[in-house]
Amino acid sequence: MKLRKTVILPALILLLFIAPAPAFSAAHSSWNEVVDEMAAVCDSAYAIYITGDIAGAKAEVDVAYYSYYEKLGFEKTVMAYVSGDRAAQVEYQFSLIKKAMTAGEENGAIRTDLDTLVRYLREDANQLDGKEESAAAVFIAALFIILREGFEAIIIVGAIIAYLVKSGHKEQTAPVYWGSLIALGASVVMAFILNALAGANGAKQEVVEGVTMLIAVAVLFYVSNWMMGKAEADAWSGYIEGRVQSSIAKGSVISLAFAAFLAVFREGAEVILFYQALLMDTDTYKNMIWIGLGVGCVALVAVYIAIRVLSLRLPLKPFFLGTSVLLSVMAISFIGSGVKELQEGNAVSVTPVGGITSVDLLGIYPTMETLIPQIILLAVTVVTFVIQISKWKMNRPAKI
DSSP: OOOOGGGHHHHHHHHHHHSOOOOOGGGOSOHHHHHHHHHHHHHHHHHHHTTTOHHHHHHHHHIIIIIIIITTSHHHHHHHHTOHHHHHHHHHHHHHHHHHHHTTOOHHHHHHHHHHHHHHHHHHHHHHHHSOOOHHHHHHHHHHHHHHHHHHHHHHHHHHHHHHHHTTOGGGHHHHHHHHHHHHHHHHHHHHHHHHHSGGGHHHHHHHHHHHHHHHHHHHHHHHHHHHHHHHHHIIIIITTTOOOOOOOHHHHHHHHHHHHHHHHHHHHHHHHHHHHHHHHOSSOHHHHHHHHHHHHHHHHHHHHHHHHHHHHSOHHHHHHHHHHHHHHHHHHHHHHHHHHHHHTTSSOOOBOTTOOOBGGGTBOSBHHHHHHHHHHHHHHHHHHHHHHHHHHHHSOOOO
């Protein structure tokens, strides 16, 4: 039986009920109370540092991050109600403190860095505790989560499906839909894993997320270039006149399905945890969370339909070229986000870059370790595009 695309987004709603609920801040009466405890942990980290135990001090900073900021849902609540850029700023402050400790900075500098972190946390806690819980605010937060987290996935899946339909291989779309649906189930498993790794093993959680994103980068880069190569070749082999006889190779279909899987899987577990954080932080207007989620899903379906309709109206070559560029942009965004996750897991160092602010939506962060891979991937992408365009010109039949 052919898998219907309409089951994919509604299935996400069901997953919210069966996925594990992380230990959010139900034991605390306010986010300022959480910050009070985090400030005490920071004071403990400083006290350990001035004794010369750098490793112990860094471990205490990790306790503040993994056992409080992440495990209690502080980070996800900030992302839902404040911004992803602000959460990234706070996360990097944790990393910068540990880097300064490793470098053996003076006690006063470490104290200043810790105080800056607590100030950021206090500002966010004041904003979260002071927000008036209104139906509109809860709705907007719920809507923003699904749009922000689901947009990239629906764009990728939609582009792949549109490519298959546009190239005359509609019968090959089922594996892509199955890949997306399986990814939703895998997201529940990942939610269990991330919840189990929260706290003491939080660094492993970040590494798992980072590695997943980097795998997605490799797959998206491959698929992007594969589509780019097909654009001109299919056009000049007589596709427009309807004379294409060859079908998509099995390996290519698997690659496309795997790309869809990774796109959905990358976001699925995060979406589940975000909404669970929102449910725990909302007292009165829980119904607006489901309304916001529903409206967001409808909006994503509309985006998907728009991609399909647009693909039918655009000429073959511009559509394939645009799809390839889109997937390349996604890959560049993913590589920045993936490296950032590895930084949070203490697997990659942090070297700040001045004059650049975080743009969480695009995977842009102010560190050398995130920006350099993005620049390299951008350069490689441009070179491959130039080479492919040169091949088009060489293979173009002469006009008679």
